[in-house]
Amino acid sequence: EVQLLESGGGLAQPGGSLRLSCAASGFTFSRYAMSWVRQAPGKGLEWVSHSSMTGTDTYYIDSVKGRFTISRDNSKNTLYLQMKSLRADDTAVYYCAIGVPVASPAYFQHWGQGTLVTVSS
Amino acid sequence: EVVLTQSPGTLSLSPGERAALSCRASQTISGTSLAWYQQTPGQAPRLLIYGTSKRATGIPDRFSGSGSGTDFTLTIIGLEPEDFVVYYCQHYGSSPRRYTFGQGTKLEIK
Numbered sequence: 257e258v259q260l261l262e263s264g265g266g267l268a269q270p271g272g273s274l275r276l277s278c279a280a281s282g283f284t285f286s287r288y289a290m291s292w293v294r295q296a297p298g299k300g301l302e303w304v305s306h307s308s309m310t311g312t313d314t315y316y317i318d319s320v321k322g323r324f325t326i327s328r329d330n331s332k333n334t335l336y337l338q339m340k341s342l343r344a345d346d347t348a349v350y351y352c353a354i355g356v357p358v359a360s361p362a363y364f365q366h367w368g369q370g371t372l373v374t375v376s377s
Numbered sequence: 378e379v380v381l382t383q384s385p386g387t388l389s390l391s392p393g394e395r396a397a398l399s400c401r402a403s404q405t406i407s408g409t410s411l412a413w414y415q416q417t418p419g420q421a422p423r424l425l426i427y428g429t430s431k432r433a434t435g436i437p438d439r440f441s442g443s444g445s446g447t448d449f450t451l452t453i454i455g456l457e458p459e460d461f462v463v464y465y466c467q468h469y470g471s472s473p474r475r476y477t478f479g480q481g482t483k484l485e486i487k
């Protein structure tokens with residue numbers, strides 16, 4: 257069974273940092289691209305960042321470029337999102353998701369349950 | 378950059394009825410890049426439809442997707458009580474790689 261378990265969320269001050277983790281199991285993690293998608297309270301879904309299966313190709317939504325870094329450790333089956341210079345509008349539930357199909361990921365087949373990040377003083 | 382506009386924002390129907398949810402793209406997009414998700418409150422989204430019309434694994438056949446160009450539709454026939462949640466369409470763009478969601482349609486019981 258595919259499982260994605262996010263952790264690392266919590267309360268951070270504006271300008272602060274957090275590191276999210278997504279532990280994957282039940283599939284061959286190294287064969288799939290992965291993304292982070294967020295959802296602000298009461299709002300819709302917003303894609304944040306993508307990592308290719310090897311981690312060499314990464315992409316970001318404009319609002320987080322230069323502040324967030326996506327990475328992965330395929331030996332640990334774990335995806336990360338390092339978040340710096342946090343702002344109030346980064347407050348959201350952050351989901352990790354598997355991108356499919358493998359050749360050119362176009363949608364998200366499986367999602368974790370999310371971890372809440374709250375940015376507030 | 379493609380913008381997806383979903384309508385209506387809220388759709389009020391009764392169990393057993395047919396729902397048609399619209400997703401309009403700001404420019405012509407490939408049908409292979411359009412997906413639909415269902416989200417129950419407090420839960421993660423669930424993939425329903427990909428490639429405009431292909432049902433994901435385990436999705437009942439009362440859900441169907443259609444469309445081309447800029448206009449896409451998620452149709453649900455014979456609404457069940459558990460179908461009254463929020464639905465999102467999503468587009469994938471490759472140059473640069475970017476994933477865009479519509480703002481969502483809430484399906485509520487009339």
